[in-house]
Amino acid sequence: MTAVENVSGSTGESVLPPALLAELDRLAAVDRLLVALDFDGTVAPIVDDPSESRALPAAHAALLALSAMPGTTVALVSGRAIESLAEVSLLPETVLLVGSHGLEVRLGDLATDEHEGSLNAVELARVDADQLSALLEHVAPLVNAVDGAWIERKPAGFAVHTRQVDDAAAVxxxxxxxxxxxxxxxxxxxxxxxxxxxxxxxxxxxxxxIAALRAATRSDAVLFAGDDVTDEDALAALVAGDVGIKVGGADSVAPHRVPDEASMACVLVALAARRLVSASV
Ligand SMILES: [Mg+2]
Structure with a gap:
């Protein structure tokens, strides 16, 4: 039994809308497919400690299976710094990574001089260090005054996390x-x-x-899925033939929607199963 058959047995694609399944049928048959996904809240449930975040087992197995298929590239596109994304995703280096909302790009063997030169986290950190320190000094007292709020340093900025703060105080x-x-x-x-x-x-x-990944992989079609506000930029950048999926109930430009990470795992399992069949006929 392959990994795909194994995960197919434990998840039902009957929960997915027929219109989305029809799009997966179509995607499975393209020559060069890019499967680009947000990580937290899309393939991995949101947890209080971001370093503990892991993809759901079915999603992880489907991503592994897809990444090993010919003509298929898997990528993660996250707001996390790229090092953090690499640590929690536990995927092989053939899976491409975009971190810091597109600032950092790890294209592996597909890297060009352009991306190697302009999107290097070490360089960014050096150039921005003084301005970042001044900013952090300025806002840290505000964050430190709120129980449960904390600051995450990023290559060209920082994030103020409020997962453990009540809604009104967070706003x-x-x-x-x-x-x-x-x-x-x-x-x-x-x-x-x-x-x-x-x-x-x-x-x-x-x-x-998404633009960097599309150019590097010369893909015929892109599947992108995400749950958060910042994923809307990627969803809006999709073109005819691509498939955009919103995870969760928030407003979105995406034409397709699934309710949660578990149903997104079903999408990935269904796509992997279809792509496997397409490759073998
Ligand atoms: Mg997310």
Whole structure:
């Protein structure tokens, strides 16, 4: 029994909308397929400690199976710093990684000089270090005053996490941090996510990540799925022939929707099973 057959047996694709299954049929048959996914809240359930985050077993097995199939590239596109994404995803190096909302790109053997030169986390950190330190000094007292809130350093910015803060206090903190940071740095890129406020000295989005992946893989079609506000940039960058999926109930431009990470795992298992059949006929 292969990994795909094994996970197919434990999850039902009957929970998926017929229109989405029809799109998976079509995607499974293209020559070069890119499966690009957000990680947290899409293939991995949200947990309090981000370092403990792991893909659901069925999703993980399907991603492994897809990444080993000919003409198929799997990529993760996350707001996490790329090192953090590599640590929690536990996938082989053939799986491409986009971190920091498109600022960092790890394209493996498909890397070009352009990306090697311009999107290097070490370089970014050195250039931005002074400005970042000043910003952090400015907003850290606001964050430290709220129980359960904490700051995550990123290559070109930082994130204020509020997963363990009640909703009203989290909104107040996000507003206060946003105002203080923009007062110091009017050009700062500020993004509000689910229980997180992201501040970046550099303007990149997940659409930039999708563009880099699409160019590097020369894919005929892209599947992208994500749960958060920042995933909307990537969903909006999809073109005819691609498939966009929103995970969860938030507003979205995506034409397809699944309710949670478990049903997203069903999508990946269904796609892997179909792609396996397509490759063998
Ligand atoms: Mg997410």
């Amino acid at each position: 107040r903190l996000h507003d206060a941090v946003r105002e203080a940071a923009l007062a110091l740095h009017p050009d700062l890129t500020v993004r509000r996510g689910l229980n997180v406020l992201e501040l970046s000295l550099r303007d990149a989005t997940k659409a930039d990540g």
